[in-house]
Amino acid sequence: MQFTLEMDMPNEQGTTQRQSLQQVINSTPQDSTPHLSAKAQLDGEPERPYCLDHVWHWFWELNSGRKKSEPLSYSEIKAWDGLKNAQIRSEEVDVIKHLDSMYLNYLTKKQRQQAKKKPGKKK
Numbered sequence: 001m002q003f004t005l006e007m008d009m010p011n012e013q014g015t016t017q018r019q020s021l022q023q024v025i026n027s028t029p030q031d032s033t034p035h036l037s038a039k040a041q042l043d044g045e046p047e048r049p050y051c052l053d054h055v056w057h058w059f060w061e062l063n064s065g066r067k068k069s070e071p072l073s074y075s076e077i078k079a080w081d082g083l084k085n086a087q088i089r090s091e092e093v094d095v096i097k098h099l100d101s102m103y104l105n106y107l108t109k110k111q112r113q114q115a116k117k118k119p120g121k122k123k
Contacts, residue, residue, distance in 0.1 A: 004045060004046065004048065005102065005103060005106050006106075007021075007045060008056075008060060010060075010064075018042070021038040021041055021042050022038075022042070024037075024038040025038050025039055025042070052095065055092050055095050055096060055099075056099070058080075058086065058088070058092070058096060059095075059096050059099045059100065059103075061080070061084075062076065062077060062080055062096065062100075063100075063103065065080070069104060069107060069108075071097075071100055071101070071104060072096065072097070072100045074093070077093055077096060
């Protein structure tokens with residue numbers, strides 16, 4: 001799941017690694033090294049269950065309105081559901097909360113790795 005999080009995490013410009021790889025695939029000859037490399041990265045990604053695809057997209061939509069690195073609250077999810085009229089079910093909320101926890105853990109791990117790489121920091 002970490003790989004999928006990395007692929008769909010928007011950067012500062014709002015694009016994802018998945019979108020960038022797809023752009024390379026669409027704009028390079030099929031037998032070129034960049035095309036083959038991008039295709040291999042996308043093909044190597046574990047598949048999400050189709051039945052949960054909407055929940056994955058809901059999570060990223062909710063994430064875009066996140067306050068810093070705080071967990072998504074039930075009230076935020078409920079307010080989003082009211083605005084979008086998504087009619088979210090309780091088990092879908094559970095999946096979103098689980099994805100949120102994985103996302104925040106991933107960010108924390110990444111921040112720690114970056115802090116270790118900074119010069120002058122003790123390891």
